[in-house]
């Protein structure tokens with residue numbers, strides 16, 4: 001697999017190193033309404049389910065995985081910092097999983113990131129400089145059951161955190177569609193779609209969604225429009 005796009009945006013790195021701000025939020029999944037999804041919900045066996053003939057069966061619908069990384073704790077927040085219990089990307093993932101029939105996999109780092117914003121920035125810089133692949137505590141067993149992967153993360157130093165490269169390196173995305181989504185402070189999508197195109201060359205990369213972290217719970221219309229655009233919401 002090609003080496004991920006080199007780190008970008010030294011200016012932004014400086015901005016985020018110098019800035020003092022933060023975040024945190026909540027999210028859950030359609031299959032885990034508790035809001036603390038730490039495990040993957042594997043596809044259910046629906047072979048014995050009786051369905052209305054007009055209702056498309058699971059086999060006819062795209063089989064969708066929503067995989068995301070999100071970090072709770074101190075983070076950037078409207079020019080300041082805030083310490084929230086659930087990350088912004090997790091909040092966005094919860095909204096998406098409420099709208100789409102999908103299985104949810106929350107990517108957990110084997111070595112959790114610090115609670116502090118500055119310490120997390122410093123660790124991320126080290127990981128980017130080393131082109132590291134931080135270990136995942138709960139690796140996904142298999143990607144074969146899925147046609148579409150909604151792949152979510154925050155933006156860290158103007159790209160996806162390196163743990164997303166750990167995730168994409170571990171799977172064969174041949175024939176699958178990746179729909180990237182991110183939360184950010186200022187950088188927008190920051191080219192993660194291009195990065196996934198480089199690291200998953202046999203996947204189709206669909207339109208990405210970028211939501212400002214502070215707005216993650218207030219952008220349902222934007223999320224719905226994106227899901228329609230990528231063909232996952234039809235009504």
Ligand SMILES: Cc1cc2nc3c(=O)[nH]c(=O)nc-3n(C[C@H](O)[C@H](O)[C@H](O)COP(=O)(O)O)c2cc1C
Nearest residue numbers: 070071087088089154155157158183185186187213
């Ligand atoms: C280590 C670190 C680096 C960040 N770098 C950027 C950045 O380069 N550009 C940006 O727009 N936001 C940056 N942010 C802000 C996050 O992308 C934003 O707050 C995001 O919503 C956090 O999502 P989460 O709560 O799911 O982790 C950074 C945050 C952290 C912790």
